[in-house]
Amino acid sequence: MSYSYKLSYLKQLEAESIYIMREAVAQFEKPVLLFSGGKDSIVMAHLARKAFWPAKLPFPMLHVDTGHNFPETIEFRDYLVNKIGARLIVRTVQDSIDQGLAEEEKGPNPSRNGLQTVTLLSAIEEFKFDVAFGGARRDEEKARAKERFFSHRDEFSQWDPKNQRPELWHLYNGRKNPGEHFRVFPLSNWTELDIWQYIAEEELELPSIYFSHQREIVNRQGVLLAKSEFITLLKGEQYEEKTIRFRTVGDMSCTGAVESPASNLEDIIAEVAAARVTERAARADDQRSEAAMEDRKKQGYF
Amino acid sequence: MEIKEQKREADLLRFITCGSVDDGKSTLIGRLLYDTKTIFEDQLQNIERTSQQRGEEYVNLALLTDGLRAEREQGITIDVAYRYFATPTRKFIMADTPGHIQYTRNMVTGASTANLAIVLVDARKGVIEQTCRHTFIASLLKIDHIILCVNKMDLVGFSEEVFNKIKADFETFISRLDIADVSYIPVSALQGDNIVNRSESMPWYEGPTLLYTLENVHLGSDLNLVDARFPVQYVSRPQTTEYHDFRGYAGRVEGGVFKPGDEVMVLPSGFTSKISAIETFDGPVAEAFPPMSVTITLNDEIDISRGDMIVKPNNQPQTSQDIELMICWMHEKPLVKGKKYIIRHTTREAKCLVKDIRYKMNINTLHKIEDDLNIGLNDIARIVIRSTVPLFFDDYRRNAATGSLILIDEFTNETLAAGIIL
Numbered sequence: 001m002s003y004s005y006k007l008s009y010l011k012q013l014e015a016e017s018i019y020i021m022r023e024a025v026a027q028f029e030k031p032v033l034l035f036s037g038g039k040d041s042i043v044m045a046h047l048a049r050k051a052f053w054p055a056k057l058p059f060p061m062l063h064v065d066t067g068h069n070f071p072e073t074i075e076f077r078d079y080l081v082n083k084i085g086a087r088l089i090v091r092t093v094q095d096s097i098d099q100g101l102a103e104e105e106k107g108p109n110p111s112r113n114g115l116q117t118v119t120l121l122s123a124i125e126e127f128k129f130d131v132a133f134g135g136a137r138r139d140e141e142k143a144r145a146k147e148r149f150f151s152h153r154d155e156f157s158q159w160d161p162k163n164q165r166p167e168l169w170h171l172y173n174g175r176k177n178p179g180e181h182f183r184v185f186p187l188s189n190w191t192e193l194d195i196w197q198y199i200a201e202e203e204l205e206l207p208s209i210y211f212s213h214q215r216e217i218v219n220r221q222g223v224l225l226a227k228s229e230f231i232t233l234l235k236g237e238q239y240e241e242k243t244i245r246f247r248t249v250g251d252m253s254c255t256g257a258v259e260s261p262a263s264n265l266e267d268i269i270a271e272v273a274a275a276r277v278t279e280r281a282a283r284a285d286d287q288r289s290e291a292a293m294e295d296r297k298k299q300g301y302f
Numbered sequence: 303m304e305i306k307e308q309k310r311e312a313d314l315l316r317f318i319t320c321g322s323v324d325d326g327k328s329t330l331i332g333r334l335l336y337d338t339k340t341i342f343e344d345q346l347q348n349i350e351r352t353s354q355q356r357g358e359e360y361v362n363l364a365l366l367t368d369g370l371r372a373e374r375e376q377g378i379t380i381d382v383a384y385r386y387f388a389t390p391t392r393k394f395i396m397a398d399t400p401g402h403i404q405y406t407r408n409m410v411t412g413a414s415t416a417n418l419a420i421v422l423v424d425a426r427k428g429v430i431e432q433t434c435r436h437t438f439i440a441s442l443l444k445i446d447h448i449i450l451c452v453n454k455m456d457l458v459g460f461s462e463e464v465f466n467k468i469k470a471d472f473e474t475f476i477s478r479l480d481i482a483d484v485s486y487i488p489v490s491a492l493q494g495d496n497i498v499n500r501s502e503s504m505p506w507y508e509g510p511t512l513l514y515t516l517e518n519v520h521l522g523s524d525l526n527l528v529d530a531r532f533p534v535q536y537v538s539r540p541q542t543t544e545y546h547d548f549r550g551y552a553g554r555v556e557g558g559v560f561k562p563g564d565e566v567m568v569l570p571s572g573f574t575s576k577i578s579a580i581e582t583f584d585g586p587v588a589e590a591f592p593p594m595s596v597t598i599t600l601n602d603e604i605d606i607s608r609g610d611m612i613v614k615p616n617n618q619p620q621t622s623q624d625i626e627l628m629i630c631w632m633h634e635k636p637l638v639k640g641k642k643y644i645i646r647h648t649t650r651e652a653k654c655l656v657k658d659i660r661y662k663m664n665i666n667t668l669h670k671i672e673d674d675l676n677i678g679l680n681d682i683a684r685i686v687i688r689s690t691v692p693l694f695f696d697d698y699r700r701n702a703a704t705g706s707l708i709l710i711d712e713f714t715n716e717t718l719a720a721g722i723i724l
């Protein structure tokens with residue numbers, strides 16, 4: 001036996017994610033893949049195709065639409081869904097607001113980030129999904145660093161970080177009581193750099209906003225927000241044109257850009273490898289408080 | 303037969319920090335990240351701000367992994383945090399595990415996928431029960447490399463004597479365990495001595511720093527390339543026009559090498575067939591080996607479902623309903639002899655009955671306790687179970703994937719124990 005029986009690191013990560021996805025589909029009845037149109041969910045959709053090929057995806061994709069998206073993301077979402085022949089379900093935060101399930105934040109620039117949880121949970125309820133694939137990675141954020149691959153949610157969809165099930169070897173216990181569900185995170189062990197290297201290796205397509213372009217932005221306390229109907233300028237603020245790109249894709253109201261000339265994957269990989277701040281540093285939603293992510297997650301956020 | 307160790311380029315090391323509560327595990331991980339410059343500026347600002355608010359003298363590097371609100375409030379680790387970093391020589395996945403005895407199950411979680419354990423000891427306290435428990439669990443889980451870090455050397459005047467005493471105590475303890483490789487390093491996680499940079503306060507220590515040791519520890523392959531094992535995860539029947547008659551068995555290779563044309567046997571039925579192809583999204587492959595996730599098709603139509611195992615007829619796993627196990631019990635509710643539990647083993651789920659409790663381990667002395675067989679939270683015991691259907695397994699030391707199982711509560715669905723097949 002020889003030296004050649006060795007998978008590259010990215011192929012090992014890929015094999016692990018495929019294993020996790022198949023395990024979830026085997027253990028649950030109604031899976032769904034949470035799809036935001038961002039790079040992580042694009043990688044996840046690709047891995048799902050690999051996991052179930054030659055069959056089609058054995059689950060639909062769910063987009064929880066805040067209505068505050070970058071138009072490029074939505075365009076790309078529809079393009080990809082069509083290309084891979086997936087089934088897409090869209091549920092909107094606006095509907096949750098109209099139904100009186102959620103309430104818009106007060107203030108000049110309400111964020112709908114937190115409200116996504118309400119819409120997500122009612123979609124899970126509506127379709128009786130019992131497992132939802134999320135693209136969260138442990139390297140993203142300190143609360144996510146604690147998450148299991150198979151993460152249990154009680155009947156109120158809450159995460160109890162102080163009392164997670166032990167998760168041993170790669171034996172995943174997806175057993176649950178009626179009304180409970182699971183979140184499964186196939187990308188847990190991937191880092192931002194792994195994702196980019198994999199995108200390059202697999203030649204995956206991405207929404208254009210990940211690549212460098214000219215855009216009007218406003219600098220709000222260090223977060224560079226793109227000009228859009230969802231932003232109201234505060235006193236003393238003004239738009240300026242910059243060469244920017246986005247490291248993550250979220251709502252226009254809270255996703256910050258980075259100044260960058262990186263217009264292709266090679267440059268982006270070099271930039272990510274040398275980055276001095278995390279990708280979430282540019283997210284206004286995470287800057288709200290120290291445990292912002294943990295608190296949202298406990299409530300049932302992605 | 304000896305499993306030949308594969309000489310492979312070591313590209314990834316998965317390690318944990320463990321040891322008793324407050325021995326400085328999280329601080330040490332933070333120090334590793336900090337001194338290798340893998341902390342991001344916003345993360346550093348964040349913990350600087352928090353440390354300041356809390357009126358702490360130093361930047362509290364433990365906050366890099368103690369990410370939960372409750373952890374920060376109590377100053378302890380509750381659950382494993384995973385962190386990723388790389389140096390030019392290696393990639394590392396590290397798991398910072400909790401020292402508190404109440405959360406031993408989370409330590410086991412982190413340890414079950416690690417190749418190396420850094421065991422920390424507080425220089426003032428020396429080797430204590432929790433040090434022994436974690437070290438024993440590490441040896442049970444077949445972690446081949448242990449680095450004992452005697453931490454907080456700054457609080458004992460960087461004394462060589464203190465270090466040597468603790469080293470000798472640990473050597474005595476570990477001599478009774480089956481651990482291939484142990485090294486000893488005096489450190490101060492707080493001040494950074496011997497973590498990434500050599501200590502100026504301990505000129506008497508001539509060995510390598512922690513990072514150097516992590517980068518250079520020799521890693522044999524933990525993958526078994528001898529015994530072909532393919533637990534079927536999922537039967538793929540696309541039923542599309544293009545793949546109308548396709549019937550494939552999806553799974554991950556958990557041992558050995560499979561090639562098209564290989565004669566294989568399916569368990570439990572015992573039917574044999576030949577591999578017609580090994581399929582992937584990227585096209586068929588000439589061979590499949592661990593840890594590849596593939597889809598196997600066979601020449602003959604055989605009834606195969608999830609939980610079955612594809613093997614080679616001349617190298618079959620053990621097949622039995624009666625299984626001897628070492629278990630780490632992880633629940634407040636005690637183990638009950640005669641009670642039924644659910645087991646998950648490879649892709650197979652079954653029920654089992656606990657037939658016998660042979661003994662419980664005394665963690666400090668490593669003696670067997672046979673007169674008290676009450677198995678409660680954090681106990682380690684040897685038991686015998688009888689499963690409702692046969693399991694196909696190997697000795698854990700030969701193959702961790704086919705030699706491990708978990709016990710699940712039939713009513714609450716909670717995971718109760720980690721089981722290691724002997």
Ligand SMILES: Nc1nc2c(ncn2[C@@H]2O[C@H](COP(=O)(O)OP(=O)(O)OP(=O)(O)O)[C@@H](O)[C@H]2O)c(=O)[nH]1
Nearest residue numbers: 323324325326327328329378379401454490491492
């Ligand atoms: N003087 C000194 N203090 C240290 C050193 N390492 C850690 N400490 C302190 O010891 C205390 C506990 O450190 P942690 O890193 O949280 O300990 P831990 O082992 O992670 O604890 P648990 O995860 O709860 O088991 C903190 O106050 C640290 O600042 C050291 O080398 N010297």
Ligand SMILES: [Mg+2]
Nearest residue numbers: 327328378379
């Ligand atoms: Mg800790």
